[in-house]
Amino acid sequence: DQQVKQNSPSLSVQEGRISILNCDYTNSMFDYFLWYKKYPAEGPTFLISISSIKDKNEDGRFTVFLNKSAKHLSLHIVPSQPGDSAVYFCAASAADYKLSFGAGTTVTVRA
Amino acid sequence: EAQVTQNPRYLITVTGKKLTVTCSQNMNHEYMSWYRQDPGLGLRQIYYSMNVEVTDKGDVPEGYKVSRKEKRNFPLILESPSPNQTSLYFCASSPLIRDYEQYFGPGTRLTVT
Numbered sequence: 001d002q003q004v005k006q007n008s009p010s011l012s013v014q015e016g017r018i019s020i021l022n023c024d025y026t027n028s029m030f031d032y033f034l035w036y037k038k039y040p041a042e043g044p045t046f047l048i049s050i051s052s053i054k055d056k057n058e059d060g061r062f063t064v065f066l067n068k069s070a071k072h073l074s075l076h077i078v079p080s081q082p083g084d085s086a087v088y089f090c091a092a093s094a095a096d097y098k099l100s101f102g103a104g105t106t107v108t109v110r111a
Numbered sequence: 112e113a114q115v116t117q118n119p120r121y122l123i124t125v126t127g128k129k130l131t132v133t134c135s136q137n138m139n140h141e142y143m144s145w146y147r148q149d150p151g152l153g154l155r156q157i158y159y160s161m162n163v164e165v166t167d168k169g170d171v172p173e174g175y176k177v178s179r180k181e182k183r184n185f186p187l188i189l190e191s192p193s194p195n196q197t198s199l200y201f202c203a204s205s206p207l208i209r210d211y212e213q214y215f216g217p218g219t220r221l222t223v224t
Contacts, residue, residue, distance in 0.1 A: 101155070
């Protein structure tokens, strides 16, 4: 049973607008969360992370929000650019080195 | 250049023919891991290693073997591949520091007929 869920398989957004990607988790032991970005024919690359002691982390155009009580996190991309078109994976870890991944959300940024 | 390399990148094989996918990293990372990516399931961990001669099962280890004889290398072995092992495989590495992001290789597309 997947402990990390990304319920939206795809998202289409116009260039310049905000992209919001959502992720839910079930394991209350998860205390560190990451977003990875993946282009076709390449491996995933790290994008941004957040510890459970925070509720927001920002890095340039990317912001991750964590709502522990709802076991929900989201990634905001503002403004969206054509190069942001990729698959985005949410991942989480508990007190070990193991990562649990969601199924991914494919983002398409329209010109 | 810091990187994780995998070989081969593409492989088509037949059921039962043993194969090895190699993984090598040049960052002196202690932790290495193998994942498979399947549609609708994301990445699932197969095996991981926290250092030389230390390996452990991930979520989907059945049908796979690994070894870690050198720090830089972590090969994935399929002794008797079956069609349900057709997938996209990724190797990853990181320092043995809690919550450090993992660096992924470019992937190996395996098809078992």
